[in-house]
Amino acid sequence: MNQLNETFNQHIEIEDDRTGLSIPTLRRAIADNLFYVQGKFPSIATENDYYMALAYTVRDRLLQRWLASSNSYIENKTRMVCYLSAEFLLGPHLGNNLINLGIYDQIHRAVEELGLNLDILIAQEEEPGLGNGGLGRLAACYMDSLATLEIPAIGYGIRYEFGIFDQEIRDGWQVEITDKWLRYGNPWEICRPEITYEVKLGGYIDHYTDHNGNYRSYWHPDLVVKGVAYDTPILGYQVTNANTLRLWKSEAPESFDFQAFNVGNYYGAVDKKIVCENISKVLYPNDEQFEGKQLRLEQQYFFVSCSLQDMITLHLLYGGKIETFHEKFVAQLNDTHPSIGVAELMRLLIDDHKLNWEKAWKITTHTFAYTNHTLLPEALETWGLDLFAKVLPRHLEIIYEINRRFLEEVALKFPNNQGIINSLSLIGEGDRKVVRMANLACVGSFAINGVAALHSQLLTETVLHDWYQLSPQKFSNKTNGVTPRRWIVLSNPRLTNLISLKIGTHWIKNLDELRKLEEFINDDIFCKSWRQVKTDIKKDLAQKVKQQQKIILNPESLFDIQVKRIHEYKRQHLNVLHIITLYNRLKKNPKLDIVPRTFIFGGKAAPGYFMAKLIIKLINSVGEVVNNDPDIHDRLKVVFIPDYNVTNSQRIYPAADLSEQISTAGKEASGTGNMKFSMNGALTIGTLDGANVEIRVCVGEENFFLFGLTTPEVAQIKNNGYNPWHYYQNNASLKEVIDQIASGYFSHGDYNLFKPFVDSLLYDDQYLLLADYQSYIDCQDRVAEVYRNKEHWAKMSILNVARIGKFSSDRSIRDYCKDIWKVHPHPVELIDLCPDGQCRLRN
Numbered sequence: 001m002n003q004l005n006e007t008f009n010q011h012i013e014i015e016d017d018r019t020g021l022s023i024p025t026l027r028r029a030i031a032d033n034l035f036y037v038q039g040k041f042p043s044i045a046t047e048n049d050y051y052m053a054l055a056y057t058v059r060d061r062l063l064q065r066w067l068a069s070s071n072s073y074i075e076n077k078t079r080m081v082c083y084l085s086a087e088f089l090l091g092p093h094l095g096n097n098l099i100n101l102g103i104y105d106q107i108h109r110a111v112e113e114l115g116l117n118l119d120i121l122i123a124q125e126e127e128p129g130l131g132n133g134g135l136g137r138l139a140a141c142y143m144d145s146l147a148t149l150e151i152p153a154i155g156y157g158i159r160y161e162f163g164i165f166d167q168e169i170r171d172g173w174q175v176e177i178t179d180k181w182l183r184y185g186n187p188w189e190i191c192r193p194e195i196t197y198e199v200k201l202g203g204y205i206d207h208y209t210d211h212n213g214n215y216r217s218y219w220h221p222d223l224v225v226k227g228v229a230y231d232t233p234i235l236g237y238q239v240t241n242a243n244t245l246r247l248w249k250s251e252a253p254e255s256f257d258f259q260a261f262n263v264g265n266y267y268g269a270v271d272k273k274i275v276c277e278n279i280s281k282v283l284y285p286n287d288e289q290f291e292g293k294q295l296r297l298e299q300q301y302f303f304v305s306c307s308l309q310d311m312i313t314l315h316l317l318y319g320g321k322i323e324t325f326h327e328k329f330v331a332q333l334n335d336t337h338p339s340i341g342v343a344e345l346m347r348l349l350i351d352d353h354k355l356n357w358e359k360a361w362k363i364t365t366h367t368f369a370y371t372n373h374t375l376l377p378e379a380l381e382t383w384g385l386d387l388f389a390k391v392l393p394r395h396l397e398i399i400y401e402i403n404r405r406f407l408e409e410v411a412l413k414f415p416n417n418q419g420i421i422n423s424l425s426l427i428g429e430g431d432r433k434v435v436r437m438a439n440l441a442c443v444g445s446f447a448i449n450g451v452a453a454l455h456s457q458l459l460t461e462t463v464l465h466d467w468y469q470l471s472p473q474k475f476s477n478k479t480n481g482v483t484p485r486r487w488i489v490l491s492n493p494r495l496t497n498l499i500s501l502k503i504g505t506h507w508i509k510n511l512d513e514l515r516k517l518e519e520f521i522n523d524d525i526f527c528k529s530w531r532q533v534k535t536d537i538k539k540d541l542a543q544k545v546k547q548q549q550k551i552i553l554n555p556e557s558l559f560d561i562q563v564k565r566i567h568e569y570k571r572q573h574l575n576v577l578h579i580i581t582l583y584n585r586l587k588k589n590p591k592l593d594i595v596p597r598t599f600i601f602g603g604k605a606a607p608g609y610f611m612a613k614l615i616i617k618l619i620n621s622v623g624e625v626v627n628n629d630p631d632i633h634d635r636l637k638v639v640f641i642p643d644y645n646v647t648n649s650q651r652i653y654p655a656a657d658l659s660e661q662i663s664t665a666g667k668e669a670s671g672t673g674n675m676k677f678s679m680n681g682a683l684t685i686g687t688l689d690g691a692n693v694e695i696r697v698c699v700g701e702e703n704f705f706l707f708g709l710t711t712p713e714v715a716q717i718k719n720n721g722y723n724p725w726h727y728y729q730n731n732a733s734l735k736e737v738i739d740q741i742a743s744g745y746f747s748h749g750d751y752n753l754f755k756p757f758v759d760s761l762l763y764d765d766q767y768l769l770l771a772d773y774q775s776y777i778d779c780q781d782r783v784a785e786v787y788r789n790k791e792h793w794a795k796m797s798i799l800n801v802a803r804i805g806k807f808s809s810d811r812s813i814r815d816y817c818k819d820i821w822k823v824h825p826h827p828v829e830l831i832d833l834c835p836d837g838q839c840r841l842r843n
Contacts, residue, residue, distance in 0.1 A: 018060040021103055026110040029057045048184055050116055051094075051124035054107070055187035058097050059233075066233035066242040068831040073152045074318055078826045079327070081146060081153040081817075084307060084341060085139040085334035086300060087283070088157045088245060089131030089164075091646030093188045093232075095122050095490050096144075100235045126181045127647050129163025130247075132285055132604075133565045134672050135373055137482075137646070138451075139334055141672075141809040144483040147236030147243045148509065149813055150825040156307035158299060159189075159230045159247035160283040167604050167643040172620030176607050188232050189247075195229035197309040198253065199302050205394050217351055219394045225276045226251045227306035237485050237509060240828040248306045250279035285606035297383055297391050304341040308348060322353045326366035330821045333370045333445065336381040336437040342368060342444030343395040343402070351394070357401075369447040369820050371478070372438070373669050375458055376569075382434040385427070399426055399435060406443050410470065423466040442467045442474075447820045449478045452670035452691040458711065478816055479694060480670040481809035484511050487676045491650035494533045495680065499801075502526065512805035521795050521802075531794045534657070534681060541655040545639055551627060553637055557596035558787050561682070562660035563644055563652055566605040566612040569667040573615050573757070574769045575599070575660055576622055578780055580737045580746075582636055583626050590631045595784040598637045599623075602644035602652060614757055616640065621746040621754075649673075654680045657793075658705075658783060661686035662776065664767040666711035668692075675807040681797040685779060687772070691807070699803045703796045707779035708772040717771060724765035727773065734773050738762070 015025040017032060034040055034053035045053075073080070098104040111118045131137060139155065146153040165176040202222030210216050227248040235242040252273040278295065279302050308331075315328045333339055342364060349360035374380065389396050403426040414420045426443065428434040442448055442464065448471075450456030456477035460468035468475055489496045489508055499507065502520060507513035520526040535555055542553040562575050579599055586592055601619050605612030623638030641648060659677030661668075661684055668690035678684060678695055685705040686692040696704040709717065728735055742758045744751040761769060787793050805811070817823050 019064050021061070021106060023106050023110045023113070026057060026103070026106055027113055029060065030054055030110065030114060033057050047120060048124050050114075051121045052185070052187055054111065054121055055094055055125070058094065058101070058103075058107070059187060061101055061103070062097060062233045062235055062242060065235060065240050065828070065830065066244070068240055069152075069242045069828045070244070071831065072828045073826065076826065077318065077328075078152045079821075079823050080329050081151060081821055081823055082307065082311060082329050082331045083139060083142060083146075083153060083155045083334060084304060084331055084338035085136070085155065085157050086303065086337035087131030087136030087334075088139045088143070088155060088247070089133070089136030089646060090128050090140045090232075090245075091137075091486065091650075092122065092125040092127050094125050096486055097235060099485055099490050100144075100148075100237045102238055126184060126186075127645055128181050128186070129166075129179045129645065130157065130160055130283060132164055132283070134670075135335060138480055138672060138809075141481065141483040141486075142813060143234045143243065143245060144236070144485060145481070145809040145813040147234050147241050148239060148483075148485070149810060149817070150236065150239055150241045150827045151243075151813065151817060151823055152241075152826050153243045154311075155234070155243070155245040156303065156310075157245070157247050158280050158283075158303045159249045160280060161249075161277075162282045164283055164285065164604065164645075165607070169616070169620060169640060169642045172617045172624070174605055174613050174616050189230045190232075192229040192231055195310070197227045197306045199225045199227055199250075199305045200394075201225065201298060201301075201391055203393065205397065214354075214356075217394060217397065219351070223272070223275065224253055225279060225302060226253045227302060229306075229310070240830050241826075246307070246310070248280065248303050250276050250302055252276040285604070285608075294387060294391060297387065300337050301340050301344070301392060301395075304338045305344050307338075308341060308345050312348060312353075322349065322355065323359065323363070325349075326363045329367060330823070331368050332816070332821075333368055333441055335371060335373045336441055339370070339381075339437045339441035339444070340392070340395065342440050343392075343398045346398050346402070347394055350398075361402075364444055365446055368441070368445040369449070370441040370445040371449055371451065372455075372459055372464065373451060375455060375463060375667060375669060377463055380463065381437040382428060383437065385433040385435060388435045396435070399440065402440075402443065403427060413470065420466050420469070424470065438464075439467075446474065447476065448474045449476050449820065450669065451478065451480045452694060453477050453479060454666075454688070454693045454711070455669045455690060458666060476819055478812060478820070479691060479806070480672050480675070481807050481812035482672050482675050482679070483809045484508060484679065486650070487653065488679050492537070492654040492680055494536060495654065495801075498529055498533055509810070510805075511808035511810065514802050514805050517798055517802035521798055527791065527794045527798070530681070530798055531790060534655075534794075534797070537654045538657075541651055544651060545641070548641075549639065551637065551639055552634075553598050553639070554596055554634060557598045557635075557637070558657050558784070559598050559600060559655055560658045560660065561600040561652060561656040561677075562662070563600070563602035563641070563649060564671075564673050566603040566615055567609075568611055568615075568760075569663055569767050571662050571664065571767055571769060572601060572603070573618065573761075574662055574772065574776060575601075576615075576618055577734070577737050577769065577773060578777060579622055579626065579636065579638060580740060581733055581777055583622075583629075583632070584733070584736060584740075586632055586635065587629075590633075594635055595787050596635045597784075598639065600639050600641060600652065600656075602641040602648065604644060611756070611760065614754070618741070618746070618754060618757060625746050649676070653677055653682070656680065656682035657787070657797075658682060659684045659686075661689070661692050662708070662772075663687060663689050664772075665689045665709055665714050667767070675804065678800045678804045679807070681801050683783075683793070683796055683800060685783060694806065695804075698806050699800045703799050705779050705783050707775040709768060709775075714768060717768065722765070722768065722771070724762055724768075724770045727770035728762055731770075731774060733777070734770065 017029045030053050033056040037056050038049045038052050040049045108118050143155050163179040163181050166179050168175045200221035203220045206218045208216055230247045232245040233242045234245050279298050311329050315325055320328050345364045346360050349355045426439045428436050450459045503516040538555040542555050545551055619640050626636050626638050653676045656677050659682040661674045665687045671690040687708040688710050741754050747753040
């Protein structure tokens, strides 16, 4: 017996089911979660049950790191970055978390040994559509990089019950379908019902003098909404650090009014619940006109107020003083949507914490930094004064006082310059008075940045010129970036493996190491492998298109891809004009030797944006004609992939040969799709717009297909009186294309269908399609000639990947940390929960 006890007491390593990483432990944990969390046994379990069991297994491993990070941040009182964004387009969590945890292969084996298919389980995950596109996806990339770089951070946003709509294509038209991403639950989030804050809306203000003789205000709201926190851990790549994404759900403080119910008002009994819950109900598409939309203003204020109250609570809870709030937190405003935070922080400091104006203003202007994302003046958010006063009466008072004090300073610096005073005022005095949210962000922030070198330059020359004159020291450029973890490692495992076999895996955290690929540019075996990888990926996408749309694609053809939000300035319709031009060449000479092309489009149009929806119809109508014309012999194919989102884009980017980045110069702030394409080996055809300028410099002019007017040329041609009719009359190919569309050739003889489109081009053409048409066609002809030499094209592709390191979001975040946020990495050590319930650092 003693010998048995000695044997038993020897040190035997048994992995914990919630933290262990061995294949047997993972397999056992999945089975346990299926049984104890999902309440299912294998014979009745669905694929979704197994997905949920797997997700909870992975989440357990995240929680260990997440709690260690939170504990470390609290104990060390680290400075925190708070990223305020109305959108976080995260994409599915499971695959990304497997990559960052470094257990993809182990999970694959464990799932396989359970008789399951990991790809099928990953596909079960509902994508959280909490953003419209680039803005929300950028926020998600930045959260990944903040954790990977071990920067303490919290992302704050809204937990929309219904995200960006799902898109179906019916008879060539976009049809919007409700995005019910929460229908099966969300295993990645944890509800925090104890973390709630009240948010006031409407009502009136009382003013009084307190017992110390200070002038005070008290807000009597019409409605009080409760914000409830939902937390999601965001793990860094191969580090312990896991930061928090905290999204707010709106609820009524009391869900049921018994008094109303008792007097027979059954609907009134739940009326406030419905009104309150509507605030976080749905994400607005970002091309809708928000002017006058009360709900959108309420949404912005709701999440910003909850977030600032939460930041103050955390600061005070762990021993901070309100006067040092700005030393603990730096808050980045992701566009103007959270800019109401400037007035809200002032309100909280003055009304709730009783600070005087000067102290409160110092704290506020040392807390916020502002990222501008647009050069379109109409996209700079404004709110009608009447609406603003109705929803946020106290904030309007504060904004007026900020404006009064600010304009006094402006008048001293620019005496007798009423023009600059009008430009900088927080209140616009046009046909009707409006509150200018970009101006509020500028005056209340200590830093202002654009998101590409050209964009930042144009900001100082155009829409924010007067702000730059006033405070040039505030301005800087922070070129956008994207995370290589999702956009190469997860979405393109074939290319990842090929690269890693040659240069190791350190490039995943330091993208500049891709430069080592240049050493193999003349390695025939490597180049051949590169071409084979691309072909295999194109075959996968072709198979998917065949399954979904019954269209057969040629993987050897040039995959020419434009996927992004549908908008006139992004010029998907210029791409269509090129397709019709090639089609006409083949119709005139069916034996013409051309490079076979597959044109792939994807993107959503805002439901109220008629012209964008008409462009989708045009793409599909042209595709219907081209794809079914026997004269074409499969040399041209046109495909519109519906419901473009993160999931679909992970299949599309790796398959691209040519990336279409063809916006009118001076209109795109940055773009991030252009970076994802280049990271996956696509060559770019583009204008000198947004980050295209920097991509071209990095990859080499010889590896970029440039066309079109430059930004100064666009301005000059408009100043001289742009006449699109001149280009139409003097270019036979262009005239033929437009006349075909107008004649009903692509609309079964209905010449009225595309009349608004044709009229827009001939009599307005705000985005200069006709002026850029011939340059674009000539450039596309050069693309075709280069593609004929597949070996040379592969070398250009390799160089695009090798030189794309600058466009990692890791680099972007390092720039923000160094130049704006002044924060440093804080590595976290893993902790274990011991039998006595105490946390211990892992040896």
